[in-house]
Amino acid sequence: MNTDRDRLESEFVEDPAADLLRVLFDYRELLPGDVASMRDGPTDVLLTRRLETQLKTLNPWIDEDGIRRAIAAITRISAVDLIDANEKAYTALTYGITLPHTDSAGRRQDRSVRYFDFDKEDRNTFEFARQVTVKGPRQEIVPDIILYVNGIPLVVIECKSPALSDPIGEALRQFRRYEGREEFQGLGAPRLFEVSQLSLALARDVAKSGTTATPPRFWADWRDPYPMSSDALSSRLGRTPTPQDALLAGMLAPENLLDLVRNFIIFETIEGKRIKKIARYQQYVAVGRTIERIRFAPRPEKRGGVIHHTQGSGKSLTMVFLAIKLRRLPEAENPTLVIVTDRTELDGQITGQFQRAGFPNPVQAESGEHLRDLLSGGAGTTVLTTVHKFQSAVPKRTDVISEGENIFVMVDEAHRTQYGALAARMRAGLPHATMIAFTGTPIDKKDRATRRVFGDYIHRYLIHQAVKDEATVPIFYEMRDARMRVHGRELEADIRNAFPELSDEEIQKLKRGTRLQEKVAGAEQRVRMICQDILAHYCSTIEPNGFKAQIVTASRDVAVTYVETLRDLGAPECAVIMSTANNDSARLQRHHHSKREREDLVARFKRKNDPLKILVVCDMLLTGFDAPVEQVLYLDAPLREHTLLQAIARVNRTADGKKYGLIVDYWGDNRRISEALEMFSEDDGVLSAMRPASEKYQLLESRHRAAMRLFDNIDRTDEEACVLLLEQEDIRARFELDYQRFAEAMDMVLPDPKALEEPYASDLKWLSRVRAVARRTFSDERFDVRPYGAKVGDLIASHLQSEGVEQLLQPTDILDPAFLQSVAELHSEEAKAARIEHAIRHEIHVHREENPTAYSSLWEDLEELISRRRTDRVSAASQLARLDELASRSAELRRGSVGYHLSGTSGAILPLIDFAPDVDEATRQEIATHIATDLEEMAQVIDWQMKEDVQRQMRRKIKEHLRSAKADFSAMEASTAKIMDVARARLVK
Structure with a gap:
């Protein structure tokens, strides 16, 4: 060493x-x-x-x-x-x-x-x-x-x-x-x-x-x-x-x-392999604080509380560790443990967790009567049950099962059903039990019922903490739109022709009962359009790294439409997982699976190398489903509040090579996202966990800048000089970390065309070459690291060689006249669309008298529904307005006139100088002007930007002026580098 x-x-x-x-x-x-x-x-x-x-x-x-x-x-x-x-x-x-x-x-x-x-x-x-x-x-x-x-x-x-x-x-x-x-x-x-x-x-x-x-x-x-x-x-x-x-x-x-x-x-x-696990710190602290509360609570009813550990952070294992600790707690006196869930699937999952962990003799209640028998059988039993079994286990509020005080009830996802009538049954049947609630999503700040039943928080481990600890991966959120239009006015006439025997009042009732949202969502043209988009995205972005996808739909009918369309389009192997009923249509019954078949499909989906790549669901696998191999959830359903947050959390589990989870939302009502997040206090950390997809691009920009900063003041064509910068071990260590983070950010963005824009791709290739030469030159074993992702390798090896890369949007300077003209044209198209919409509404108004009932109902409702879904998205007009504002600000920045009386090069330099506080405004402007004048004069040398001696003179002159400005010495190098960047941008001929 x-x-x-x-x-x-x-x-x-x-x-x-x-x-x-x-x-x-x-x-x-x-x-x-x-x-x-x-x-x-x-x-x-x-x-x-x-x-x-x-x-x-x-x-x-x-x-x-x-x-x-x-x-x-x-x-x-x-x-x-x-x-x-x-x-x-x-x-x-x-x-x-x-x-x-x-x-x-x-x-x-x-x-x-x-x-x-x-x-x-x-x-x-x-x-x-x-x-x-x-x-x-x-x-x-x-x-x-x-x-x-x-x-x-x-x-x-x-x-x-x-x-x-x-x-x-x-x-x-x-x-x-x-x-x-x-x-x-x-x-x-x-x-x-x-x-x-x-x-x-x-x-x-x-x-x-x-x-x-x-x-x-x-x-x-x-x-x-x-x-x-x-x-x-x-x-x-x-x-x-x-x-x-x-x-x-x-x-x-x-x-x-x-x-x-x-x-x-x-x-x-x-999966047939024996593994050993030790608690994470949040699990250890939560159990410790629970035991403290049980031991030192002033009254038995104060022993309970709420443990909020975010989805994917090991909540089920925390319950196991608490159960193990309670078993050995002298004050518990050989306790009876009751683990309660509100879904059969969760009951099976947690039962499996206890059994896999080797917990002694957990018994799964088969019915309310069986539950009552188990809890009446004396101390020391561990019972796993769904909350619904208390309905028959405690048919009357006076039917006490046990008066014991050494009964501990652990309730999973306590904010859903357990604090209502069924919680009352639990409390009535076990009046002196300690109730401990576990939840993976924050308790609604307006909800007092959960805390009233279970007590205050014992411990909280929030989403942003889990991401920081790498217990879960960050979640990116992206919204897409499948636009629809209503054509023709025949809809009303078709309804009347189909049902001539119905009165106007009956027609009204019929149309009020039409579930427009679901009809629109399940329209074959719309589903096919979305499926094509999903496949293009999945096959290019998710599948190459070996991960899988889940699609959430609005209903079982729509789920079947999705899976049939995907298969018709030649998608990777996919299956629909949904609840079943005996009176289902023949179409739905073709996709029925027995419980064993569903379990086999889920097990196959969880195996990374199994060809089953996509699951389509509507009412199952949204909660209590842990599949680290799932990286993306395509959302086309009106999920809300806790159900929405739990569905989103399906993609936050860690897996080898998985840097983030992704939600692609096609539903259109983005207000429900805001409502779900606004339910909770900002200190819940939820707001920081949902990241817009654009953050990936910002991350790429910042990490690119960090990786390139070392070479700011050197001729990059001089490879030997660049490599010599890495001679010191601490500088190489910093460079290696910055390089890895930049490569990782590229891997997260690929294959988005944004990653192919300059200078990211060429700079990554250049950095890789410098890194390889430095590794050979200094024989540093630390540089012998693993590849940073198949997609980055593909980019360096082949993508950069291709002359036929198709870009969906050609990079364009926002101050380019052609771009400004296109903005104006888009504005006119928005205006045209608004006029068309006004004309449609005018036509409805004009013809309403011909059939008041028909024209004031379904067609108008449908058109309004689609319009609302569209306008709930980020408005194109508002985005263009922001571009206009950005263009104006950029023009002012280019002139160097934002907030200053100077313009041109001197105006651009002025804000980059770290003046002493006692330097007045006139002196500041004078120094900036002198620097600009000197730089402009020295820039008359042909190809000065390629000549190190000229650049050295420029830097020396800049520092002379900065000293006269009483600039902070520690900031002088940074200011000089920034001013040189301005010179290269403005003064190169």
């Missing part, structure tokens, strides 16, 4: 971590000699002498043979792989093992061996050692820090220099080598990780936690030092805590570490 990196790693990461453990939490630091004296050799992962002593302390009855057996139980494990071995060791460590024992009277009985005292942390020893060598089958590993509890290595810590461009990535690669996984198969020292429970990657400004064999995208931040406050941590450290400090304090405080190991680790089998 590079000596400078060694120094930075030690000084900024490893030493502060060791100090925090030693000073804040009284961990004892073991020297190399201590470690050597307590273990049998470099292949021994335990501090065996320490463990022997602690086993005797915690189990006074144990003999020497028992100690040998207890140690063998966690070191000599027969297993099929690392996870299997780790799970067996974990079970022994947390539950203990059973050994035969003969007491002093000669009686033989089994006894449980404890490795830790989980209830009294001071009876355990907490120690750590640095740079411990552990010998594996073929090579040695040397983790930076190993943390031992009772001689057992529970935590392995890898430290990396904060100067690295991707320190966490480097640490995770190191962990794979240590564990002997993937590209390091057969290497490393996996025996250490058969016993360890936490793996931590530290780099001061970023720190992440994982466990055995955790995939990279599941390594997580730990931002809360709970139960210590951030202020208390800052006070004890005597400085502002770093992310590394928060993680260490939150996870490795002795009480927290034992709690995490005992109650917040689970093993699951997913």
Whole structure:
């Protein structure tokens, strides 16, 4: 390793971590000699002498043979792989093992061996050692820090220099080598990780936690030092805590570490593969605060509350962790746990989560009577049910099921049905139960019912926090329009001709009952138009990265129209998932699926490599559906409020290579989006989570500028000089990070033609070349990174070579006369459209007397409906008005006259100078004029912009004037660079 990196790693990461453990939490630091004296050799992962002593302390009855057996139980494990071995060791460590024992009277009985005292942390020893060598089958590993509890290595810590461009990535690669996984198969020292429970990657400004064999995208931040406050941590450290400090304090405080190991680790089998999970910080804090409220509430009815954890952040697992903790809570006295949902699908999902997590004996209630029997059967039962079963379980308000106070009811998505009549049934049947509500969407700020039933918030983890923590991906929102027009006036006559026997009053009732919105939505021409647009978008933007799509429609009929149209257009494999009824039409019945078939389709959709790419739904899979492979949701339905937000959250799950989720809205009533978001207080973070698609372009612009800034003052055609700028390691690290972020932003925008505009494409290609040369020149392994996306590679390799790229909109200067003329023409078209609309309405008015009932009803309603759907979109006229305003402002900016008395080059330069406060306006203008005059004079040299000596003279002259302006010295370089940019833009001939 590079000596400078060694120094930075030690000084900024490893030493502060060791100090925090030693000073804040009284961990004892073991020297190399201590470690050597307590273990049998470099292949021994335990501090065996320490463990022997602690086993005797915690189990006074144990003999020497028992100690040998207890140690063998966690070191000599027969297993099929690392996870299997780790799970067996974990079970022994947390539950203990059973050994035969003969007491002093000669009686033989089994006894449980404890490795830790989980209830009294001071009876355990907490120690750590640095740079411990552990010998594996073929090579040695040397983790930076190993943390031992009772001689057992529970935590392995890898430290990396904060100067690295991707320190966490480097640490995770190191962990794979240590564990002997993937590209390091057969290497490393996996025996250490058969016993360890936490793996931590530290780099001061970023720190992440994982466990055995955790995939990279599941390594997580730990931002809360709970139960210590951030202020208390800052006070004890005597400085502002770093992310590394928060993680260490939150996870490795002795009480927290034992709690995490005992109650917040689970093993699951997913798609036939056994995986290990450890809680994220929001799950740990929520459970901790819930337990606090239960233990210290002044009255039993105050023990409940609301946990708001945003969709996709692991709410179901939080319920499992809380259930595990409640089972071990002495105050709960062997509690009865009731997990309640309001949908059969959610009931099955959460039941599956409890079963996969190995939670002991959860029972799913089959009916109201069965629910009543289960809750009447005594303490200790875990029951999963839908809220509707309380209807028959508690037929009368006086039918109490249980008076017990050790009943804990966890209610999922509590804002929907549970706080109404059915919640009253729950409360009547279980009058002294503790009610704990879980919700993935914020509680309506006008809604007091949920809090009245369940209590105040216990913990909140909001959408913007989840995105920041990378627990979910950001969501982009895009709106599209399928425009429709009504042709002809025959509609009214056709209705009358079809039903001649009906009176005018009956015709009116018929037309009032016509669901115009749904008819328009399901029109075959409209659906086909949208399907063509969806396929073009999906096949170019989503499918190339291996992700899938969901389409939400207004009704089951429309859903069937969608799936039939998609198949007719040759779409990738798609299926409709919807509820069914015996009296459905033959058309709908052709798309019926049994419960097993629906489950098979959903399972296929969730598998990334399965050819089923698109699901069409209307009333199913909008909530409680977790498919990380889904990246886009095409929305063509009038969803509102919580249902809308939950549907939107279908695309926010993380997956490898997934940078964002996308909502493409075809419905047209954008007011419902605003209503859904405005329901909640701004501090809910919802407003920041829904991002317009244009934000991707803004992100591209800002990241492009950041990546290119280093080369502002150098001739880019001089490749050698550009590469030499990257000679210093810290500058290369910054450049690498900026390059990666720019490449990632390009990947998010592609294949949108915006990404092909200059200078993005050519600059990315140029940066890639400079980066490659710098990597060869400085032999820096850190530059050996993975490709940044198939689409970016395609762009560099082939798109830039093509001369036949079709652009939907040719880039045009908004001050170009041709562009201004087109704006005027668009304005005239808008005016024409307005006149046509007025003429149509006039015609209706004129002919209304011919048939007042007909002309005042359906046709007018339909035309108005379509018009309203169109005008609810962002108005083209208003956008053009904004362009006019922008064009005027840009013209003023180009003249340099916005807010200043100067114009031309001097007016453009004036706002770029950072004057001292005591410089008056006249002096400011004079200095700007002098700079402009000097630059204009020196720019008379032919091709001055290509001659470094001329540019050097310009920069020197600019700085002379800036000094006379008493400009801030620290800002002088930045001001000079900006003024030179103005010169290049204005003075190049």
